[in-house]
Amino acid sequence: MVTADGLRDEHVLLIQCPYCGERPEPEFVYGGQAHIARPQQPAELTDQQWTDYLYRRDNTRGPHAERWRHTHGCGRFFNALRDTTTDHFLATYRLDESPPRAPGESAK
Amino acid sequence: MRADVRHSFPDLTMQPFSALSLLKRGLSGQRGWTAQWRSPEPKNAYDAIIIGGGGHGLGAAYYLASEHRLGSVAVLEKGWIGGGNTGRNTTIIRSNYLFDESAALYDHAVRLWEGLSQTLNYNVMFSQRGVLMLAHSVHDMQVSKRHVHANRAAGVDNEWLTPEEAQAFCPPLNIGDIRYPVLGAALQRRGGTARHDAVAWGYARAADALGVDIIENCAVTGIVRNADGSVAGVQTTRGPISARRVGVSAAGHSSVVMKMAGVELPLESYPLQALVSEPVKPVFPCVVMSNTIHAYISQSDKGELVIGAGTDAYTSYTQRGGLHISSHALEAVCELFPMFRRLRMLRNWGGIVDVTPDRSPIIARTPVPGLYVNCGWGTGGFKATPGAAHVFAWTIARDEPHPINAPFTLERFRDGNLIDEAAAAAVAH
Ligand SMILES: Cc1cc2nc3c(=O)[nH]c(=O)nc-3n(C[C@H](O)[C@H](O)[C@H](O)COP(=O)(O)OP(=O)(O)OC[C@H]3O[C@@H](n4cnc5c(N)ncnc54)[C@H](O)[C@@H]3O)c2cc1C
Numbered sequence: 001m002v003t004a005d006g007l008r009d010e011h012v013l014l015i016q017c018p019y020c021g022e023r024p025e026p027e028f029v030y031g032g033q034a035h036i037a038r039p040q041q042p043a044e045l046t047d048q049q050w051t052d053y054l055y056r057r058d059n060t061r062g063p064h065a066e067r068w069r070h071t072h073g074c075g076r077f078f079n080a081l082r083d084t085t086t087d088h089f090l091a092t093y094r095l096d097e098s099p100p101r102a103p104g105e106s107a108k
Numbered sequence: 109m110r111a112d113v114r115h116s117f118p119d120l121t122m123q124p125f126s127a128l129s130l131l132k133r134g135l136s137g138q139r140g141w142t143a144q145w146r147s148p149e150p151k152n153a154y155d156a157i158i159i160g161g162g163g164h165g166l167g168a169a170y171y172l173a174s175e176h177r178l179g180s181v182a183v184l185e186k187g188w189i190g191g192g193n194t195g196r197n198t199t200i201i202r203s204n205y206l207f208d209e210s211a212a213l214y215d216h217a218v219r220l221w222e223g224l225s226q227t228l229n230y231n232v233m234f235s236q237r238g239v240l241m242l243a244h245s246v247h248d249m250q251v252s253k254r255h256v257h258a259n260r261a262a263g264v265d266n267e268w269l270t271p272e273e274a275q276a277f278c279p280p281l282n283i284g285d286i287r288y289p290v291l292g293a294a295l296q297r298r299g300g301t302a303r304h305d306a307v308a309w310g311y312a313r314a315a316d317a318l319g320v321d322i323i324e325n326c327a328v329t330g331i332v333r334n335a336d337g338s339v340a341g342v343q344t345t346r347g348p349i350s351a352r353r354v355g356v357s358a359a360g361h362s363s364v365v366m367k368m369a370g371v372e373l374p375l376e377s378y379p380l381q382a383l384v385s386e387p388v389k390p391v392f393p394c395v396v397m398s399n400t401i402h403a404y405i406s407q408s409d410k411g412e413l414v415i416g417a418g419t420d421a422y423t424s425y426t427q428r429g430g431l432h433i434s435s436h437a438l439e440a441v442c443e444l445f446p447m448f449r450r451l452r453m454l455r456n457w458g459g460i461v462d463v464t465p466d467r468s469p470i471i472a473r474t475p476v477p478g479l480y481v482n483c484g485w486g487t488g489g490f491k492a493t494p495g496a497a498h499v500f501a502w503t504i505a506r507d508e509p510h511p512i513n514a515p516f517t518l519e520r521f522r523d524g525n526l527i528d529e530a531a532a533a534a535v536a537h
């Protein structure tokens with residue numbers, strides 16, 4: 001049970017910043033789905049392709065590659081693979097790395 | 109169309125409620141009530157299937173049967189009815205949205221709420237106790253006043269109160285001695301709350317009486333299509349069921365279900381939290397919302413304070429949410445209402461809300477013939493339940509939108525016709 005004014009910061013997710021190590025979630029800002037590249041030639045896209053780039057996200061139920069920024073720490077962006085059914089962080093990795101394979105996922 | 113049409117219940121197994129029947133059962137120890145709806149086995153085929161047994165799905169099935177006289181309708185629910193966001197929300201009802209399209213949609217719902225207990229012969233405990241939305245900064249005041257003016261121009265009630273008037277309307281409110289003092293408030297007197305479970309149960313009971321099959325513990329696992337691409341039916345954990353029309357009302361799981369038919373939606377699913385305190389005597393007369401310091405609160409008829417917190421920063425399907433999110437809401441509540449500082453919280457929980465880029469819903473046909481979707485209600489779809497269900501049933505029955513939901517298409521994101529309540533309000537409930 002928690003009292004109205006008795007909550008503490010310890011009760012939060014711990015996220016492994018690739019540069020600083022494990023830190024509490026409120027130090028971080030979520031940056032949405034990872035690995036979405038801005039189209040090189042926007043003018044050549046169809047309306048639907050541009051819509052997909054702007055608005056469509058995978059909204060994955062399961063392992064999700066996503067961006068985070070350690071805003072109140074080193075300030076750097078990195079990527080994470082998190083299972084959205086458990087909020088368990090499977091891995092964190094640098095922006096220039098490709099996502100590690102989720103457990104159980106077969107090589108394509 | 110009248111909002112308060114009363115439908116007769118041909119199925120005699122259902123006992124209509126009346127003051128007399130309540131009194132009789134009360135005097136005989138509440139014995140002798142029969143089940144309020146059947147628990148049928150799924151049939152092989154229906155005229156229409158609704159995926160998702162929340163208020164929106166059950167309501168759509170009810171209106172398909174009552175207003176559109178569809179022969180056979182089933183609602184498929186993977187868990188128990190009302191176990192999703194319908195049973196997890198803080199039940200705030202209001203229609204003071206900024207844009208004409210939204211005000212029309214939400215006010216359609218409020219007008220249906222006003223007659224709903226009569227229509228369904230089930231007390232949904234709709235209480236128009238007023239929704240007070242606080243302003244704490246010059247920006248807040250400008251935005252709120254803009255809402256008040258836009259609403260009044262659209263025929264939706266909303267009024268501006270000074271801090272003293274706000275405190276007179278809600279005596280526990282601390283307007284002065286806080287970090288972000290209350291500078292004024294917008295009040296919608298027709299707004300209020302309703303009993304969430306009763307909405308699901310009332311629609312279920314009334315739909316069942318009209319022959320709708322409500323099938324619980326039945327998860328849809330696939331959407332079957334004909335060679336021409338149109339809908340042929342669904343695969344479920346209780347076997348295949350065919351239907352030419354399928355309506356999806358799966359809230360936080362809408363993208364998961366629609367992907368079964370290859371339809372991608374502009375949705376992201378986030379946990380949204382709420383919590384209730386230990387029950388106390390009636391002390392809180394209305395609903396209060398503060399978008400700026402983020403808290404909203406009302407008191408249930410049982411006496412619990414019902415407190416809404418925010419969404420997590422990240423997408424998730426866990427129906428939990430971080431503790432620092434609800435902690436933040438409690439800090440705001442304690443600041444606004446110092447008399448609640450010593451209250452203990454009894455329960456907290458989360459629900460998964462499906463958020464669109466413009467924070468307006470999608471109630472529409474889809475690229476797949478025979479497949480319809482009602483989703484994207486995000487953090488604020490309970491208030492819309494009767495209205496959304498009503499126009500969704502219309503869309504399914506006629507294969508074209510009702511004028512009220514015509515702007516709420518999937519294509520608006522491509523065509524640039526956003527209904528941008530996201531820019532209009534920091535939070536929407
Ligand atoms: C904490 C919280 C507070 C909120 N506060 C408010 C508020 O104050 N005011 C307001 O207006 N709104 C509020 N909302 C939003 C509101 O609850 C929702 O927008 C609304 O209830 C959605 O209703 P629904 O019937 O579409 O969804 P639900 O009640 O979630 O129903 C969807 C159903 O679909 C089922 N389903 C999913 N996948 C499948 C499948 N594959 N097969 C079969 N069934 C499936 C689910 O089990 C679920 O029962 C709040 C939400 C939360 C979580």
Ligand SMILES: [Zn+2]
Nearest residue numbers: 017020070074
């Ligand atoms: Zn760091």
